[in-house]
Amino acid sequence: xxxxxxxxxxxxxxxxxxxxxxxxxxxxxxxxxxxxxxxxxxxxxxxxxxxxxxxxxxxxxxxxxxxxxxxxxxxxxxxxxxxxxxxxxxxxxxxxxxxxxxxxxxxxxxxxxxxxxxxxxxxxxxxxxxxxxxxxxxxxxxxxxxxxxxxxxxxxxxxxxxxxxxxxxxxxxxxxxxxxxxxxxxxxxxxxxxxxxxxxxxxxxxxxxxxxxxxxxxxxxxxxxxxxxxxxxxxxxxxxxxxxxxxxxxxxxxxxxxxxxxxxxxxxxxxxxxxxxxxxxxxxxxxxxxxxxxx
Numbered sequence: 001x002x003x004x005x006x007x008x009x010x011x012x013x014x015x016x017x018x019x020x021x022x023x024x025x026x027x028x029x030x031x032x033x034x035x036x037x038x039x040x041x042x043x044x045x046x047x048x049x050x051x052x053x054x055x056x057x058x059x060x061x062x063x064x065x066x067x068x069x070x071x072x073x074x075x076x077x078x079x080x081x082x083x084x085x086x087x088x089x090x091x092x093x094x095x096x097x098x099x100x101x102x103x104x105x106x107x108x109x110x111x112x113x114x115x116x117x118x119x120x121x122x123x124x125x126x127x128x129x130x131x132x133x134x135x136x137x138x139x140x141x142x143x144x145x146x147x148x149x150x151x152x153x154x155x156x157x158x159x160x161x162x163x164x165x166x167x168x169x170x171x172x173x174x175x176x177x178x179x180x181x182x183x184x185x186x187x188x189x190x191x192x193x194x195x196x197x198x199x200x201x202x203x204x205x206x207x208x209x210x211x212x213x214x215x216x217x218x219x220x221x222x223x224x225x226x227x228x229x230x231x232x233x234x235x236x237x238x239x240x241x242x243x244x245x246x247x248x249x250x251x252x253x254x255x256x257x258x259x260x261x262x263x264x265x266x267x268x269x270x271x272x273x274x275x276x277x278x279x280x281x282x283x284x285x286x287x288x289x290x291x292x293x294x295x
Contacts (some may be wrong), residue, residue: 020207023190027208028124028217029116030089038093045093047072050100059112059141061134067113067120068092069138071146072099074106080150080175080292082106083139085131085159085166087181087271088189091118098180101274101281102154105289108146112138114159127186127217132166136173150175150292156271157181157189157245161223164253167234168226176292177234178285181242181270184249186212186221192244224256234260235288237281239268261288 038045047054047070054072061067070092074082082102086095092111099109114131115122125131139147151174155163160182167177183189187209191201212218227234234257238250247264254262263284265273274281 016203016207019204020211023204023208024211027088027127027190030125032116032118033089033091033094034118035093038091043093044096044099046070047096047099050096050103052099052103054109057141059138061115061120061122061137062130063122065115065120065122067115067122067134067138068118069110069112070096071142072103072109072111074103074109076105077107078293079105079107079289080152081108081110081142081146082152082154083110083135085135085153085155085163086111086114086117087157087159089117090157090159093118098154098156098274101278101285104282105285106152107149110138110142110146127212128162128165128221129217131162132169135162135166136170139173152176152178152289152292154178155180155182157183164223164230165226167232168229171230171232174230174232176232176288177230178237178288179234179250179253180237180273181239181245182223182236182250182253183245184223184252186218188246188249189244192246196243224252227253227256227260228258231258233288233291235263235284236260237263237265237273237284239265239270239273239276241267242270244270 044050052072054070057069058066059069084095091113095111102109113120116125153163153174160179167174187205194201236250236254238247254260265277268276
């Protein structure tokens with residue numbers, strides 16, 4: 001009987017450790033999407049597909065890494081430069097879905113791949129530890145006439161929480177911040193996805209958190225603490241049917257920020273609000289960019 005219990009305990013522990021390892025690996029080194037993926041899923045391949053013009057570029061990142069990107073000309077020559085920070089397991093072609101919505105208000109729109117994503121040579125991402133410096137490196141790599149304009153960060157999902165941290169760390173570098181489908185704590189989207197697949201969070205989240213904690217990747221992660229350090233205008237857009245990032249965490253960020261506007265999209269899903277309610281989304285952006293132009 002004791003032997004059988006030990007066998008079950010061993011199997012349970014192995015399952016827990018392997019499950020946690022899968023979570024950690026999937027976060028830090030997600031399956032990359034390629035140009036072929038963009039073709040197969042009918043994503044925009046270049047700015048011309050959006051009736052816009054742009055230049056394909058390569059940005060230098062810290063650690064002797066490079067990442068592909070685009071500098072796209074917006075429809076408002078007097079508008080700011082918008083740096084788009086994409087979500088987890090996404091890449092520049094996926095981020096282009098937001099470009100047409102941003103174009104009427106921007107002078108230029110800049111896209112790039114995060115480490116561990118798309119064509120970036122850096123093999124691992126770091127949950128927002130290193131990524132703010134990658135974003136700054138991209139900005140520093142822009143031509144002077146684009147870099148010297150007011151810069152707005154636009155981030156969705158993972159890119160949203162990184163945008164909040166980046167703006168909080170370097171508030172003087174940015175004229176404003178737009179966050180779509182953001183979350184406050186590192187484990188929030190993981191818990192939601194596990195629930196979606198009917199997988200219990202315990203003990204996988206706890207073990208994954210232990211691994212992340214030992215490496216320092218989730219130290220001081222709370223994005224509300226970064227939101228309150230950014231004094232500029234912050235627009236937070238969130239859908240009521242976002243199954244990955246709950247509304248209350250986005251509201252926490254809005255409440256923490258000194259100068260925030262919270263826009264709720266009825267029936268909006270994760271990363272889909274701009275497609276589901278384009279007029280409401282565009283109206284929120286218009287109000288935000290008008291605020292930027294008056295500063």
